[in-house]
Amino acid sequence: MVTQTAISLAVLQVNWDRRKQDYLENFVPIVAECVRLSKHEVISIAELRNELESRFGLRFPQAAINTLLRRLRKRGYVRLEDKIYYRNLDNLSSLDFRKVQQNVVHMHDALINDMIDYCKKESGVHWSSDEAENHLLSCLKENDLQIINAVTSGTLIPDIAPLTRTSKYYVSKYITHLQDTQSAELDYLEKVVEGNMLANAIFLPDPMRASQKFRNVKIYFDTSFLIFSLGYAGQPRQELSAELLEMLYESGANLCCFRHTVNEIKGILGRYAQRISNGQLSDPYGSIEYFIEKDYHESDILLLSINLERNLAAMKVSIDDKPPYTKEWVIDEEALGEALEKEIKYRRPQARNRDVDSISAIMRLRRMQDYYIIEDCTALFITTNSAIGKVARQFFYRKGQQDAIAPCITDYSLTNLLWLKKPLKMPDLPRKRIIADCYAALQPDENLVRAYLNKVNQLEENKEITPDEVFMLRHSLEAKQALMDLTSGDEQTFTLGTVKEIIELIRERIQSKTRAEIEVEAQEKVSKATKQRDKLKTQLEARTQQLGQAQREIESLTASEIRKKANVKLKARRIAYWISRVCKGIFISILVVGTIFTFPWELPSLGESPIRYSIAIVFLSVLIFVIMNLIKGVTIESIVRTIEIKLQKWFENLIIRFTA
Numbered sequence: 001m002v003t004q005t006a007i008s009l010a011v012l013q014v015n016w017d018r019r020k021q022d023y024l025e026n027f028v029p030i031v032a033e034c035v036r037l038s039k040h041e042v043i044s045i046a047e048l049r050n051e052l053e054s055r056f057g058l059r060f061p062q063a064a065i066n067t068l069l070r071r072l073r074k075r076g077y078v079r080l081e082d083k084i085y086y087r088n089l090d091n092l093s094s095l096d097f098r099k100v101q102q103n104v105v106h107m108h109d110a111l112i113n114d115m116i117d118y119c120k121k122e123s124g125v126h127w128s129s130d131e132a133e134n135h136l137l138s139c140l141k142e143n144d145l146q147i148i149n150a151v152t153s154g155t156l157i158p159d160i161a162p163l164t165r166t167s168k169y170y171v172s173k174y175i176t177h178l179q180d181t182q183s184a185e186l187d188y189l190e191k192v193v194e195g196n197m198l199a200n201a202i203f204l205p206d207p208m209r210a211s212q213k214f215r216n217v218k219i220y221f222d223t224s225f226l227i228f229s230l231g232y233a234g235q236p237r238q239e240l241s242a243e244l245l246e247m248l249y250e251s252g253a254n255l256c257c258f259r260h261t262v263n264e265i266k267g268i269l270g271r272y273a274q275r276i277s278n279g280q281l282s283d284p285y286g287s288i289e290y291f292i293e294k295d296y297h298e299s300d301i302l303l304l305s306i307n308l309e310r311n312l313a314a315m316k317v318s319i320d321d322k323p324p325y326t327k328e329w330v331i332d333e334e335a336l337g338e339a340l341e342k343e344i345k346y347r348r349p350q351a352r353n354r355d356v357d358s359i360s361a362i363m364r365l366r367r368m369q370d371y372y373i374i375e376d377c378t379a380l381f382i383t384t385n386s387a388i389g390k391v392a393r394q395f396f397y398r399k400g401q402q403d404a405i406a407p408c409i410t411d412y413s414l415t416n417l418l419w420l421k422k423p424l425k426m427p428d429l430p431r432k433r434i435i436a437d438c439y440a441a442l443q444p445d446e447n448l449v450r451a452y453l454n455k456v457n458q459l460e461e462n463k464e465i466t467p468d469e470v471f472m473l474r475h476s477l478e479a480k481q482a483l484m485d486l487t488s489g490d491e492q493t494f495t496l497g498t499v500k501e502i503i504e505l506i507r508e509r510i511q512s513k514t515r516a517e518i519e520v521e522a523q524e525k526v527s528k529a530t531k532q533r534d535k536l537k538t539q540l541e542a543r544t545q546q547l548g549q550a551q552r553e554i555e556s557l558t559a560s561e562i563r564k565k566a567n568v569k570l571k572a573r574r575i576a577y578w579i580s581r582v583c584k585g586i587f588i589s590i591l592v593v594g595t596i597f598t599f600p601w602e603l604p605s606l607g608e609s610p611i612r613y614s615i616a617i618v619f620l621s622v623l624i625f626v627i628m629n630l631i632k633g634v635t636i637e638s639i640v641r642t643i644e645i646k647l648q649k650w651f652e653n654l655i656i657r658f659t660a
Contacts, residue, residue, distance in 0.1 A: 003145060003460070004200045008470045010455035011201040012477070018451065022477040023420060024067060026202055029097045029441045030056055031068045032077050036092040043069065043078060043085035046236060056437055057427025062240045063415035097440045104195055104436035107188035112136065114185045115174045122177075125170055135167040137431055139175075140196050142168075147175065148193045149453055194449055195435035198442050203426040203434075204470055213252040214375045218365065220256045220358065221317070222383040223264050225411055227287060230311055232269075232304070234290045244382075244411050245315065247418040251375070255317045258361060260354050262312070262319055266305045273301040322361045329364045336360070339395055343387050355383075359392055362407040370397075370404045374417060381408040389413070403476075420474040423467075568655050569648075576648035583643060 015021040034051040035043060045062045052058045052065070060068075069085055072078045076091045112132045119125040119132075127135065140147065178186040227233055229241035248255060272288055277298045291301060304311070309319065337356045346352040362379045371377035383389060392408035427434055444452070 003456075004204065005467050005470060006456045006459045007145075007197055007452070008201040008204040008467075009473065010452050010459055011198065012470065012473055014448070014451045014455050016477050018448070023202075023474040024064065024416070024478060025071070026438075026441055027058070027060075028068055028071050028075075029095065030058070030437065031065070032072055032075075032092060032095055033097045035072065035078060035087045036089070036095065038087065041086050043087060045069070046239075057429045057434075059425065061243045061415050061419050063243070063412040064419060066412055067416055100443060101436045101440035104191055104439050105432055107191050108133075108432040108435065111185050111188040111192055114183075115171070118174050118177060119170050123170055123173075133431065135171050136192075137196070139168050139171040140193060143172075145197075145453070145456065148190070148197060148449070191439060192435060194444065195439035196431075197452070198438040198444070199431075199434050202438055203424055204467060214248075214254075215252075216254075217375060217377060218254045218256045218320070218379045219248055220258060220320075220362065220379065220381045221261070222355070222358065222381065222385070222388075223261050223268070224384045225382055226257060226261065226265060226312070226317070227268070228384070229315060229317075232287045232290065241411065244415045244418075247415065249316060251418060255315070256320050257312065257317055258358055259319055259321050260357055262308060264351075264354055266308060269301050269305040269308075273298040273305075276301065322357060323364045326364065329368050331360050331363050331368075333357075333360050336391075336395055339391050340388065343391050344385070355388055359388075359407050363396070366407065372403055372405060374405050374414075377405045379407075380405070380414075382411050382414060383408055384411055386410050386412075416478055420478050421471045423471075568652055568659075571655060572648045572652040575651050576644050579647055580641075580644040 012023060015025065019025075031048070031052065034048060034055060037055070038048070038051060040047070045065050048069075049060060049062060049065055052060060069078060073080055073085070077088055077095075078085045079088050080086075109129075112129055115136065116127050116129070116132050119127060175189065177183075178189055221229070225241055228237040229245060231238040245255065268287075272291065275288060276291060276296070312319065333356050336359065337352055340346070340352055340355055344352070358381050362381045365379035366377070369378075374380070381392075389406060389409050393406040396407060397404050427437075429437075
């Protein structure tokens with residue numbers, strides 16, 4: 001066991017020192033192979049986990065698979081579009097995992113068959129394939145380091161054959177034969193031994209090891225994690241959270257949440273009940289969609305809010321008040337809030353304030369002390385938002401404290417850290433498959449194998465190796481890798497649920513996006529039309545004002561001109577009137593005088609000529625009548641009026657010329 005433990009520790013150290021690869025990195029090629037062989041373009045964590053278990057016998061927590069998917073994305077094997085992973089088949093097809101795996105299996109079978117033939121021919125021993133494989137592996141279990149050291153260095157394999165003719169004796173004799181003859185099967189043996197060594201390094205058994213326990217540590221959960229854990233956003237998210245809760249409870253952690261978090265969840269449930277009642281069907285957690293699918297009505301959701309404390313207690317989550325403020329343990333909450341707002345852009349300031357309250361409370365519970373072992377850190381805040389964890393680390397810890405446990409980390413990171421402290425169960429597959437899979441996953445070259453062996457020799461010479469050191473180093477290296485992932489950004493993805501559910505989500509998002517685009521386009525058209533209308537309205541108002549001003553000016557000029565003309569006409573009329581009246585008087589006077597002069601005044605006496613007097617009277621009456629007719633009749637009056645009109649116009653023009 002000591003040698004196997006040393007091999008595990010050596011592989012872990014060399015891979016990190018030379019390649020900056022942690023323990024999880026060993027499984028990247030295996031996950032990539034599962035993605036390549038999948039029938040679907042869309043990637044689901046649940047279905048990928050089933051593929052890993054059925055094809056490779058590996059059972060990973062969903063958080064570990066999510067971490068591995070992020071690494072596949074960095075290598076271009078998957079792509080992220082609208083927060084959904086799709087496989088990149090072109091890049092996946094370039095991987096040689098399958099080819100190397102099948103090649104090692106072929107070498108293993110050829111080696112076993114050759115050993116069977118050799119033992120039968122040289123010693124008369126008849127073995128089946130299974131018997132021969134078991135005898136070979138049994139020999140390698142005790143002597144793999146000696147064999148691989150000799151094969152890789154070209155030196156003689158030490159004599160490992162027992163004195164009695166046991167199975168180990170025949171296997172050792174066969175291995176010596178391979179080296180003596182420099183047979184092609186010697187290369188096969190090298191690959192099988194290397195694969196076996198890597199398999200032992202990856203699947204380090206430690207059935208007697210008890211998981212390291214938390215010591216009086218309180219783990220506080222944020223709002224979204226509790227909503228997922230309670231099942232208010234669907235079963236896939238609940239299963240993901242349940243994995244962490246189970247690990248924490250088994251490890252002795254105290255599961256908690258702050259009372260302000262409970263109040264926030266109640267407020268959210270109340271708003272969701274109102275939204276469903278009003279037909280508003282969107283939310284950041286997917287809870288409304290889940291409630292609708294389960295045919296929850298407003299009263300059902302309100303009942304969940306009423307029973308929230310009881311449901312949390314059923315999950316073994318207790319509710320704590322914030323610790324009191326003590327001067328020496330108070331942080332700059334305003335600065336922390338500004339840092340969070342800059343990174344996250346909260347929709348509601350209340351949500352930011354609650355995150356500040358939670359992180360600040362953790363630091364008071366820690367009494368501002370730094371912790372470097374997660375099981376001893378007194379208090380820890382768990383969030384589903386990686387941005388909060390990133391801000392918390394940057395706000396409290398600088399370069400000199402990179403290994404300190406931040407007051408806030410993500411649920412994914414904590415799940416991986418706890419899982420890496422546990423032995424990974426050996427897959428229930430034929431040993432040759434496990435050897436081939438491990439070799440194909442790591443594909444070490446000669447220099448790397450030599451580095452492994454040198455490190456093993458160094459470890460075994462210097463001190464006794466315990467499995468605890470292996471698991472603690474796994475944890476520490478993953479923490480460093482998670483820190484690098486955190487500082488480079490961690491996008492939220494939709495990978496939970498089945499492929500069918502994710503495709504349905506894609507369809508719904510496309511429809512929502514299309515609806516949103518149509519609404520935006522319609523809104524833009526309405527806005528454009530409104531702006532055009534407002535512009536035209538403004539122009540119309542300006543033109544109306546201009547027109548009104550011009551109209552008023554015209555009216556003013558017209559009124560002035562009218563008044564002027566009226567005054568001119570009035571003056572001309574007066575002058576013409578008086579001149580015409582004078583002319584009329586002169587004309588009448590001439591007519592009267594002429595009549596008087598033409599009247600036969602020298603009439604005889606009445607007695608002398610009455611008839612003549614009568615005629616004179618008649619003539620005078622007619623003359624008066626004619627004069628009156630001439631004065632008042634058409635002819636004279638019309639002449640007078642004509643003269644009057646002409647005189648008026650003449651004087652009007654004369655006055656205009658003089659007054660212009």
